[in-house]
Amino acid sequence: MASPSVLRSESVGLQRFALGFGLGQSPEIRGTARERLLAEIERRTVPQPTGLPYSGAAEIGAALYAFEDAERAAREAKPAAGQQVAAAAPAQNQMAPPKPANEPALPYRTYRDEVVARVRLALEAETGFGERLVQFWSNHFCIGATKSNMTRIMAGAYEREAIRPHVFGRFEDMLVAAESHPAMLEFLDNRLSIGPGSPAGKRRGRGLNENLAREILELHTLGVSGGYAQVDVTNLARIITGWTVVGREAVLGFPGSFAFNAGLHEPGAPELLGKPYGQPGKEKGLAALTDLARHPATADFIAIKLVRHFVADEPPPALVRELSAVFRKTEGDLAAVSRALIESEAAWAAEPAKIRSPQELLLAAFRALGRKAEFGPIVGPLNAMGQPFWQPSGPNGYPDSNEAWASPEGIKTRIDVAAGWGRQAAGSVPDPRALTEDILGPLLSPETRQAVARADSKPQALALMLLSPEFQRR
Amino acid sequence: MLDDDDDCERMTPSRRAVLGAAGALFAWSFVPKFAYAAAGARDPRFLLVVLRGALDGLSAVPPLGDPDYAGLREGIALTKDGPDAALPLDGFFYLHPAMPNLARLYATGQASVVHAAATGYRERSHFDGQDVLESGQGGPGQTDSGWLNRLLAHLPAGENISRKGVLGVGVVPPLVVRGEAPVLGWAPPRMARAGSDLIQRLEDLYGQRDPGLARALAQAKLTEEIARRQGMSGEARGGGGPDSTDGMKRIAEGAAALVGADDGPRIAALAFEGWDTHANEGGAKGRLAQLLGGLDGALATFEQGLKPVWTDTVVMVVTEFGRTARVNGTVGTDHGTGTVAFLVGGAVKGGRMIVDWPGLKLEQLHEKRDLKPTTDIRSVAKGVVADLFGISGPVLAEKVFPGSGGIGPMAGLVG
Numbered sequence: 001m002a003s004p005s006v007l008r009s010e011s012v013g014l015q016r017f018a019l020g021f022g023l024g025q026s027p028e029i030r031g032t033a034r035e036r037l038l039a040e041i042e043r044r045t046v047p048q049p050t051g052l053p054y055s056g057a058a059e060i061g062a063a064l065y066a067f068e069d070a071e072r073a074a075r076e077a078k079p080a081a082g083q084q085v086a087a088a089a090p091a092q093n094q095m096a097p098p099k100p101a102n103e104p105a106l107p108y109r110t111y112r113d114e115v116v117a118r119v120r121l122a123l124e125a126e127t128g129f130g131e132r133l134v135q136f137w138s139n140h141f142c143i144g145a146t147k148s149n150m151t152r153i154m155a156g157a158y159e160r161e162a163i164r165p166h167v168f169g170r171f172e173d174m175l176v177a178a179e180s181h182p183a184m185l186e187f188l189d190n191r192l193s194i195g196p197g198s199p200a201g202k203r204r205g206r207g208l209n210e211n212l213a214r215e216i217l218e219l220h221t222l223g224v225s226g227g228y229a230q231v232d233v234t235n236l237a238r239i240i241t242g243w244t245v246v247g248r249e250a251v252l253g254f255p256g257s258f259a260f261n262a263g264l265h266e267p268g269a270p271e272l273l274g275k276p277y278g279q280p281g282k283e284k285g286l287a288a289l290t291d292l293a294r295h296p297a298t299a300d301f302i303a304i305k306l307v308r309h310f311v312a313d314e315p316p317p318a319l320v321r322e323l324s325a326v327f328r329k330t331e332g333d334l335a336a337v338s339r340a341l342i343e344s345e346a347a348w349a350a351e352p353a354k355i356r357s358p359q360e361l362l363l364a365a366f367r368a369l370g371r372k373a374e375f376g377p378i379v380g381p382l383n384a385m386g387q388p389f390w391q392p393s394g395p396n397g398y399p400d401s402n403e404a405w406a407s408p409e410g411i412k413t414r415i416d417v418a419a420g421w422g423r424q425a426a427g428s429v430p431d432p433r434a435l436t437e438d439i440l441g442p443l444l445s446p447e448t449r450q451a452v453a454r455a456d457s458k459p460q461a462l463a464l465m466l467l468s469p470e471f472q473r474r
Numbered sequence: 475m476l477d478d479d480d481d482c483e484r485m486t487p488s489r490r491a492v493l494g495a496a497g498a499l500f501a502w503s504f505v506p507k508f509a510y511a512a513a514g515a516r517d518p519r520f521l522l523v524v525l526r527g528a529l530d531g532l533s534a535v536p537p538l539g540d541p542d543y544a545g546l547r548e549g550i551a552l553t554k555d556g557p558d559a560a561l562p563l564d565g566f567f568y569l570h571p572a573m574p575n576l577a578r579l580y581a582t583g584q585a586s587v588v589h590a591a592a593t594g595y596r597e598r599s600h601f602d603g604q605d606v607l608e609s610g611q612g613g614p615g616q617t618d619s620g621w622l623n624r625l626l627a628h629l630p631a632g633e634n635i636s637r638k639g640v641l642g643v644g645v646v647p648p649l650v651v652r653g654e655a656p657v658l659g660w661a662p663p664r665m666a667r668a669g670s671d672l673i674q675r676l677e678d679l680y681g682q683r684d685p686g687l688a689r690a691l692a693q694a695k696l697t698e699e700i701a702r703r704q705g706m707s708g709e710a711r712g713g714g715g716p717d718s719t720d721g722m723k724r725i726a727e728g729a730a731a732l733v734g735a736d737d738g739p740r741i742a743a744l745a746f747e748g749w750d751t752h753a754n755e756g757g758a759k760g761r762l763a764q765l766l767g768g769l770d771g772a773l774a775t776f777e778q779g780l781k782p783v784w785t786d787t788v789v790m791v792v793t794e795f796g797r798t799a800r801v802n803g804t805v806g807t808d809h810g811t812g813t814v815a816f817l818v819g820g821a822v823k824g825g826r827m828i829v830d831w832p833g834l835k836l837e838q839l840h841e842k843r844d845l846k847p848t849t850d851i852r853s854v855a856k857g858v859v860a861d862l863f864g865i866s867g868p869v870l871a872e873k874v875f876p877g878s879g880g881i882g883p884m885a886g887l888v889g
Binding site: 146188189192193194196201206207208209210211214218219224225230233380381383384385386393394396399402403404405406407408409410411412413415416417418419420445447448451454455456460463464467468469472473 | 526527597598599600601602614615642644645646647652657658659660661663664665666667668669671672673675676678679680682683684686687690691693694697698710715716717747750752753802803804806808809841
C-alpha cells in the first residue's frame with residue numbers, strides 16, 4: 001500500500017493529467033496512476049470514436065454538397081410551389097428525404113453525433129490522459145465549427161483524422177495532417193488563396209489570402225516571438241497556394257477532400273526564414289512545414305504550452321527546458337515528450353492550483369456521477385461556461401489560465417451548472433457522502449466532507465462535492 | 475446624491491444649447507472645463523467595446539472623397555449614391571449604410587469618429603494586438619492587468635467610482651478589466667440560477683479552504699445583487715453569441731442596465747467578435763455589413779438603456795488593428811494597421827471626424843499595404859478618461875498607459 005502522501009500526489013495527478021476518478025472504478029487506480037499514464041503512452045494510440053455516420057472528410061464532403069444543393073433547390077422551388085408542380089419535381093428527386101420535425105439540419109446533426117461520440121470515449125477511458133492530450137492538441141490546432149457549414153460538419157472528423165492518430169506520434173505528422181485538412185483549409189481560408197502568378201491568378205486577377213500562413217507561424221509552430229517577419233508570412237502563403245478542398249465537381253478527387261491544385265499554385269522558390277523553397281507542387285509546402293516542425297522555436301513554444309496546460313499558469317522554466325530538449329532531440333516525438341512530462345517530478349509536485357477548464361469539469365463530473373453522453377446535457381452547460389466543443393472565438397483556441405476560467409462570472413456559471421447536475425443525479429446516487437469519499441479519496445478535506453454531510457438535500461450535497469476546491473482544482 | 479443629480483439635470487440642457495448655438499465659442503469659453511470633472515458635478519459612465527478580429531476601418535468609415543479608395547476596394551467598395559449608398563459624415567468620409575443609428579448620433583452631436591488610428595503595435599498578430607490594446611502597454615507580453623483596471627485603481631483616493639469596481643462582460647473577462655482593482659462579471663444568463671442556500675454554503679466552504687474562489691464568488695454575488703435591483707430577470711435564454719446581432723444586443727442591454735444602476739459599476743468593457751474578414755467581406759451587404767448592423771443596434775441599445783445618464787456617458791469602440799488597404803485574393807482583407815475608433819454618448823463632443831488623413835496612394839500606405847496610422851488610440855483614450863474622471867496626465871502616462879508620456883491626452887473630446 002502506497003503512503004498517504006504518495007496516494008495524494010497520485011490522486012492529484014489523475015486529475016491534473018487525466019480526467020479524474022470515475023464512478024465504479026477500482027481504488028487501485030489511485031495508487032498506480034503514474035504507471036497507468038505511462039502505459040497509455042506506450043500503447044502509442046488513442047481510441048477512435050465509433051458509430052458515426054461518416055467515416056471521414058471525403059464522405060462528409062459529398063454529403064455536405066448534396067445537402068447544400070438540395071437546400072438551394074428547395075429555396076428555388078419555393079416560389080413556384082403550387083403553380084408548377086411538374087417543373088419542381090426533378091429538384092425534389094435530389095432532395096434528402098424530408099427530416100422529422102425538430103431534427104436539426106445535416107451539419108448540426110453531424111456535429112451533434114461527433115460531440116456525443118468523443119465525449120463517450122472520454123467517459124469510458126480508464127484515466128483519460130489520452131483524451132486530455134486530444135483536447136490539448138485539438139485546441140492548439142483549433143478550427144471553429146461556427147465559421148461555415150463545412151467547418152461545422154467536419155469539426156469532429158478533423159479531430160479524428162488530424163489529431164487523434166498523432167497524439168503519441170510525431171509533431172510534424174500532426175502539423176501536416178492539420179494544415180492539409182479540408183476543415184483547416186476552410187477555417188483559415190487557404191482553400192481560396194490563389195498565387196498571383198499561377199494560371200488561375202493571371203486569368204482571374206485574384207490573389208493570396210495569408211490567413212492560414214500567419215497562424216501556422218504564430219499559433220501552430222514558431223510562436224509569435226519565434227523570429228519571423230511579414231515577408232515570411234507572405235512567402236509561406238505563396239508556398240501553400242494550391243492546398244485546397246475538392247469542390248462538388250470532383251475534378252481533383254473526392255468532393256470535400258484535400259487536393260493540391262497546381263492551377264492555383266504560385267510558381268518560384270519563395271524564401272521562408274531565409275531559405276528558398278523550390279520543390280515541385282505540394283512538396284514545397286511539405287518541406288516548409290517539416291522545417292517549421294523541427295525549428296527550435298517550435299520546440300520551446302510547444303513545451304511552454306504543454307506545461308502551462310498540465311502543470312501551472314506560470315510554467316516552471318526547468319520543466320519547460322526539459323520538454324523542449326526532448327522535443328528537439330527526438331525531432332518532435334510526442335510520445336517521448338509526453339513521457340518526459342509524466343516522468344518529471346516537478347510536474348507532479350506542483351500545487352493543484354489550476355482550475356479545471358469547463359470541458360474538463362464536465363467530463364470529470366459526468367465520470368464521477370456515472371452519467372451517459374447525451375448531446376443536450378453536454379452542449380448546454382458547455383455553452384454557458386464558455387467552452388463548447390470546437391468553437392473558440394478565434395484561431396488561438398480557448399484560453400488556458402485561471403484568469404480566464406476562475407472569473408467571478410465563470411464561477412457563478414459553474415455553480416449554476418453544478419446545481420443542475422446535482423438535481424439530475426440525485427435519483428441515481430444512493431449516498432452522496434459515500435460518493436464523495438470514493439471520488440475525492442485522499443484529496444477530500446474535512447471541511448468539504450462536513451459541507452457534504454450537512455447539506456440539506458441530496459442535490460445540494462452532490463453540487464457541493466462537484467464545486468469543492470478539491471474537485472475544481474488540479 | 476439627489477442634489478448632484480439636480481445639478482446635472484440643470485447643466486446639461488444648457489450645455490447642449492450652447493453647443494448648438496452659433497455663438498458657441500463665446501459661451502463655451504465661460505464654462506470652465508474642470509467644472510465637469512469636479513466631484514459631484516458629473517457621475518460619469520465609460521464603456522469600452524472591443525471588436526475582436528480587426529475591424530476594416532476603410533469599410534466602416536469609407537473615405538469616399540479619396541480618389542484612390544475605389545481602386546483599392548474593387549468588389550467591396552461603397553458608393554455615395556445608389557440604393558445602398560453610404561451615409562454622409564463630413565463630405566469626405568462616409569459611414570457604412572448598415573449604421574443608421576451611429577449616423578444619427580453623429581448628426582446630433584453625440585458621436586465622433588477617429589480615423590487612421592492604431593495602438594503602438596505594428597505587427598499583425600490578433601492576439602498580441604488585442605493584448606496591447608487591452609493591457610495599455612507599449613508592446614505585447616505584459617498581460618498581468620488591463621488599463622481599465624489600473625485606471626480604476628488610480629482614481630483619486632476615496633473616489634466613489636473605484637469602490638464600485640469595473641465590469642467585465644462575459645464568462646471569460648476581457649484582459650482590459652483584469653487586475654488588482656475589484657472586477658465584476660456578468661454574462662447573458664444561459665442556465666437556471668442556483669439557489670441562495672447553496673451559494674451561502676459555498677461561501678463558507680471557500681472561505682475556509684480557497685481564498686481565490688471565495689473572492690470570485692463574492693464579486694459575482696455583488697453583481698447579481700445590482701442586476702436583481704435593476705430588474706434584470708436572470709432568466710436563462712438561448713440565442714446568438716457575441717458575433718450575432720441578437721447576442722450583441724443582449725450584451726449591450728445587460729451592460730447598460732448594470733452601468734446605469736445607481737449603485738452599479740461606472741466603468742465596463744465588453745467584446746463583440748467575428749471581425750476577421752479575410753474572405754467574402756462584402757460591401758454594402760454581406761458579412762461585415764451584418765456585423766456593423768449588430769454594432770449599430772448595440773449603440774442604440776446603450777442609448778436607450780442608459781437614457782437617464784446618457785449625458786454623462788461615453789462609449790468608446792476600438793479594435794486591435796485595421797486591415798489591408800487593398801482587397802486580397804479572396805474578396806476580403808488581410809491584417810493591417812490603421813483603422814477607426816468611435817466615441818459615442820451624450821458626453822461626447824460629437825459630430826466630428828478626428829483625423830489627420832494620410833492618403834491611400836501606395837507610398838502613403840504603411841509598408842505599402844495598410845492605412846497609415848496618424849493618431850494613437852492611447853491619446854484618444856487618455857483624452858476621454860482625463861476629461862471624464864479628472865485623472866491627471868502623469869498618472870495616465872505612468873500607471874494607466876505606462877511609458878506613454880510622449881503621447882498626450884487629446885483635448886476636447888468630451889464636452
